[in-house]
Amino acid sequence: MEKAKKEKKISTVGSKVGFYIFCGFxxxxxIIPFYVVLVTSMTSWQEIAQAGAEKGFIWWPSKIDFSSYTxxxxxxxxxxxxxxxxxxxFFNTIWMTLFTVGFNLFFSSLAAYAYTKLQFKxxxxxxxxxxxxxxxxxxxxxxxxxxxxNMLGWVGTRLPVLIPGMFGGASAIFFFRSYFQGISNExxxxxxxxxxxxxxxxxxxxxxxxxxxxxxxxxxxFVNHYNSYTNSLIxxxxxPSVYTLQYVVDYLTASYEETNAKCAIALTALTxxxxxxxxxxxxxxxxxxxxxxxx
Amino acid sequence: MIEKKSHNSxxxxxxxxxxxxxxxxxxAYTFFHIFPLIISFLMQFFDTEGSYEIEDMVWNNFASxxxxxxxxxxxxxxxxxxxxxxxxxxxxxxAIITANSLHYRYKGSxxxxxxxxxxxxCSSVALSVIWKWMxxxxxxxxxxxxxxxxxxxxxxxxxxxxxxxxxxxxIVWSSPGYGIIMYKSVFSSINASIYEAADIDGATGxxxxxxxxxxxxxxxxxYLLMLGIIAGMQTxxxxxxxxxxxxxxxxxxxYDCGLTLMCYIxxxxxxxxxxxxxxVISWFLFIITxxxxxxxxxxxxxxxxx
Numbered sequence: 286m287e288k289a290k291k292e293k294k295i296s297t298v299g300s301k302v303g304f305y306i307f308c309g310f311x312x313x314x315x316i317i318p319f320y321v322v323l324v325t326s327m328t329s330w331q332e333i334a335q336a337g338a339e340k341g342f343i344w345w346p347s348k349i350d351f352s353s354y355t356x357x358x359x360x361x362x363x364x365x366x367x368x369x370x371x372x373x374x375f376f377n378t379i380w381m382t383l384f385t386v387g388f389n390l391f392f393s394s395l396a397a398y399a400y401t402k403l404q405f406k407x408x409x410x411x412x413x414x415x416x417x418x419x420x421x422x423x424x425x426x427x428x429x430x431x432x433x434x435n436m437l438g439w440v441g442t443r444l445p446v447l448i449p450g451m452f453g454g455a456s457a458i459f460f461f462r463s464y465f466q467g468i469s470n471e472x473x474x475x476x477x478x479x480x481x482x483x484x485x486x487x488x489x490x491x492x493x494x495x496x497x498x499x500x501x502x503x504x505x506x507f508v509n510h511y512n513s514y515t516n517s518l519i520x521x522x523x524x525p526s527v528y529t530l531q532y533v534v535d536y537l538t539a540s541y542e543e544t545n546a547k548c549a550i551a552l553t554a555l556t557x558x559x560x561x562x563x564x565x566x567x568x569x570x571x572x573x574x575x576x577x578x579x580x
Numbered sequence: 581m582i583e584k585k586s587h588n589s590x591x592x593x594x595x596x597x598x599x600x601x602x603x604x605x606x607x608a609y610t611f612f613h614i615f616p617l618i619i620s621f622l623m624q625f626f627d628t629e630g631s632y633e634i635e636d637m638v639w640n641n642f643a644s645x646x647x648x649x650x651x652x653x654x655x656x657x658x659x660x661x662x663x664x665x666x667x668x669x670x671x672x673x674x675a676i677i678t679a680n681s682l683h684y685r686y687k688g689s690x691x692x693x694x695x696x697x698x699x700x701x702c703s704s705v706a707l708s709v710i711w712k713w714m715x716x717x718x719x720x721x722x723x724x725x726x727x728x729x730x731x732x733x734x735x736x737x738x739x740x741x742x743x744x745x746x747x748x749x750x751i752v753w754s755s756p757g758y759g760i761i762m763y764k765s766v767f768s769s770i771n772a773s774i775y776e777a778a779d780i781d782g783a784t785g786x787x788x789x790x791x792x793x794x795x796x797x798x799x800x801x802x803y804l805l806m807l808g809i810i811a812g813m814q815t816x817x818x819x820x821x822x823x824x825x826x827x828x829x830x831x832x833x834x835y836d837c838g839l840t841l842m843c844y845i846x847x848x849x850x851x852x853x854x855x856x857x858x859x860v861i862s863w864f865l866f867i868i869t870x871x872x873x874x875x876x877x878x879x880x881x882x883x884x885x886x
Contacts, residue, residue, distance in 0.1 A: 304681050308692045311678065314753065315695055321721050322710045341724035395601045403598035411602050420877050422869035423613050424814050428849045429620030429859045435632040452608030483597045512703035514817055531705040535821055538709045548713060551706040562701050566694050569701065570761055
């Protein structure tokens with residue numbers, strides 16, 4: 286008995302050590318790219334250029350230098366209306382994301398409300414069709430869709446990026462549906478006796494009762510839109526005033542020769558989301574679990 | 581009688597409202613996804629000559645099919661894409677091991693969890709820019725470390741053998757976060773009594789994982805595996821950003837060894853302006869991915885029903 290206890294203790298110490306070695310190694314792997322991008326963005330271009338192949342990577346600059354950051358926020362030849370390209374692209378991304386995600390949340394939750402709380406003919410069948418749309422890998426058709434949007438006369442505008450995603454999607458509907466199923470029907474019966482219509486019930490009862498679900502979905506969609514690149518590459522690369530953030534990161538880093546400026550751009554683009562994440566990591570993890578888990 | 585009638589009319593009014601609510605997403609889906617699908621299906625049979633206008637299209641007598649399917653590029657790109665699917669498998673393996681270790685709840689587990697999730701929320705564009713600099717042949721951190729260890733630096737951008745590994749590494753670095761989170765929720769839901777029973781039977785460490793934990797993880801593993809395959813099949817942003825392409829000639833590494841199917845589609849569109857070829861490749865990829873989605877859906881349903 287004593288021996289078994291001792292053995293067990295040794296094995297837990299062993300697994301503890303193994304755990305810290307393993308997690309320490311992973312931590313190092315995760316941190317290194319961020320270390321590299323931070324250090325290089327603080328090194329002057331002169332120092333990097335002089336180091337060349339012989340000295341290799343500069344682990345710490347001889348003099349900390351933030352000129353890369355002033356450079357990327359300077360007026361470049363693409364700047365429109367006195368706003369640097371990077372900043373304009375950031376604001377473009379934010380308002381376009383809020384537009385599409387806002388409407389998407391509204392229409393998805395409205396459909397989920399109808400599926401859970403309203404009775405009408407053909408509900409089950411329509412739901413099955415909605416379910417089936419999830420299997421279709423729409424992303425593979427991103428590029429041939431150019432012909433379709435050209436037929437609509439939308440190529441050369443923001444519409445192909447803004448409109449298709451705003452009417453709700455299957456995964457969000459399923460997420461809201463399972464959340465709404467947990468909300469008692471009694472609230473709605475009582476409200477109907479008070480004379481509230483179906484839409485009023487949705488606005489005044491369902492939405493306030495399911496704020497956590499909205500927050501989780503919002504975060505999931507926000508991250509996806511903030512990081513989305515391919516659609517901007519195809520539809521919004523014609524005019525600097527409509528560039529979005531990820532496109533500008535690609536475009537500017539390709540046009541600058543200075544590595545410190547490239548790193549400054551990449552870090553600047555990553556920072557807002559990482560800061561929000563660190564403050565609200567629980568919500569992020571829940572949101573991604575909820576959103577992706579239903580796809 | 582009158583009361584009943586009015587009740588009915590309220591019902592039908594509600595029914596119309598409900599129907600509209602559920603039809604909005606479906607109608608929009610049909611318009612924005614099914615129509616483009618049909619059009620791109622037809623596009624396979626027509627030459628466009630750089631224009632997207634319907635009037636300019638000419639029947640091409642299956643020339644696009646012949647060029648694409650008889651060419652080498654499609655099959656080579658399929659091979660490259662499969663390699664990227666392997667990268668997804670690798671990150672899934674890392675996710676299982678990590679989630680399993682975090683599950684023991686040693687001190688600092690939460691901190692590690694928060695940290696390991698960061699790559700998942702980072703944009704692959706910015707990450708590719710960073711990794712491109714890390715893989716730099718002369719001044720990248722990786723080659724600098726290699727030469728410190730007296731290993732010959734790798735010519736990432738010029739070697740056909742090394743180039744695809746760059747993309748592989750970036751995918752493996754950025755993907756496990758999601759799997760870790762999903763697996764952790766499974767681990768915490770596994771009943772502790774199963775472990776106790778295994779302890780009594782004398783199962784330890786690896787054996788316990790293999791015989792007790794692993795079967796419980798199967799549904800999630802299958803789900804994440806399918807998600808990984810589908811994501812891997814559509815690998816685009818990382819190989820697109822990480823390449824060096826000074827004059828937009830559409831080169832994806834030496835001998836196109838970093839050209840995935842999505843990159844191939846994009847190149848046909850961007851460099852050659854050939855939407856007919858792009859449609860043929862898109863449909864090739866579409867059919868593969870659709871088959872995989874249907875299989876995963878069916879299997880998942882079976883699990884859920886059980």
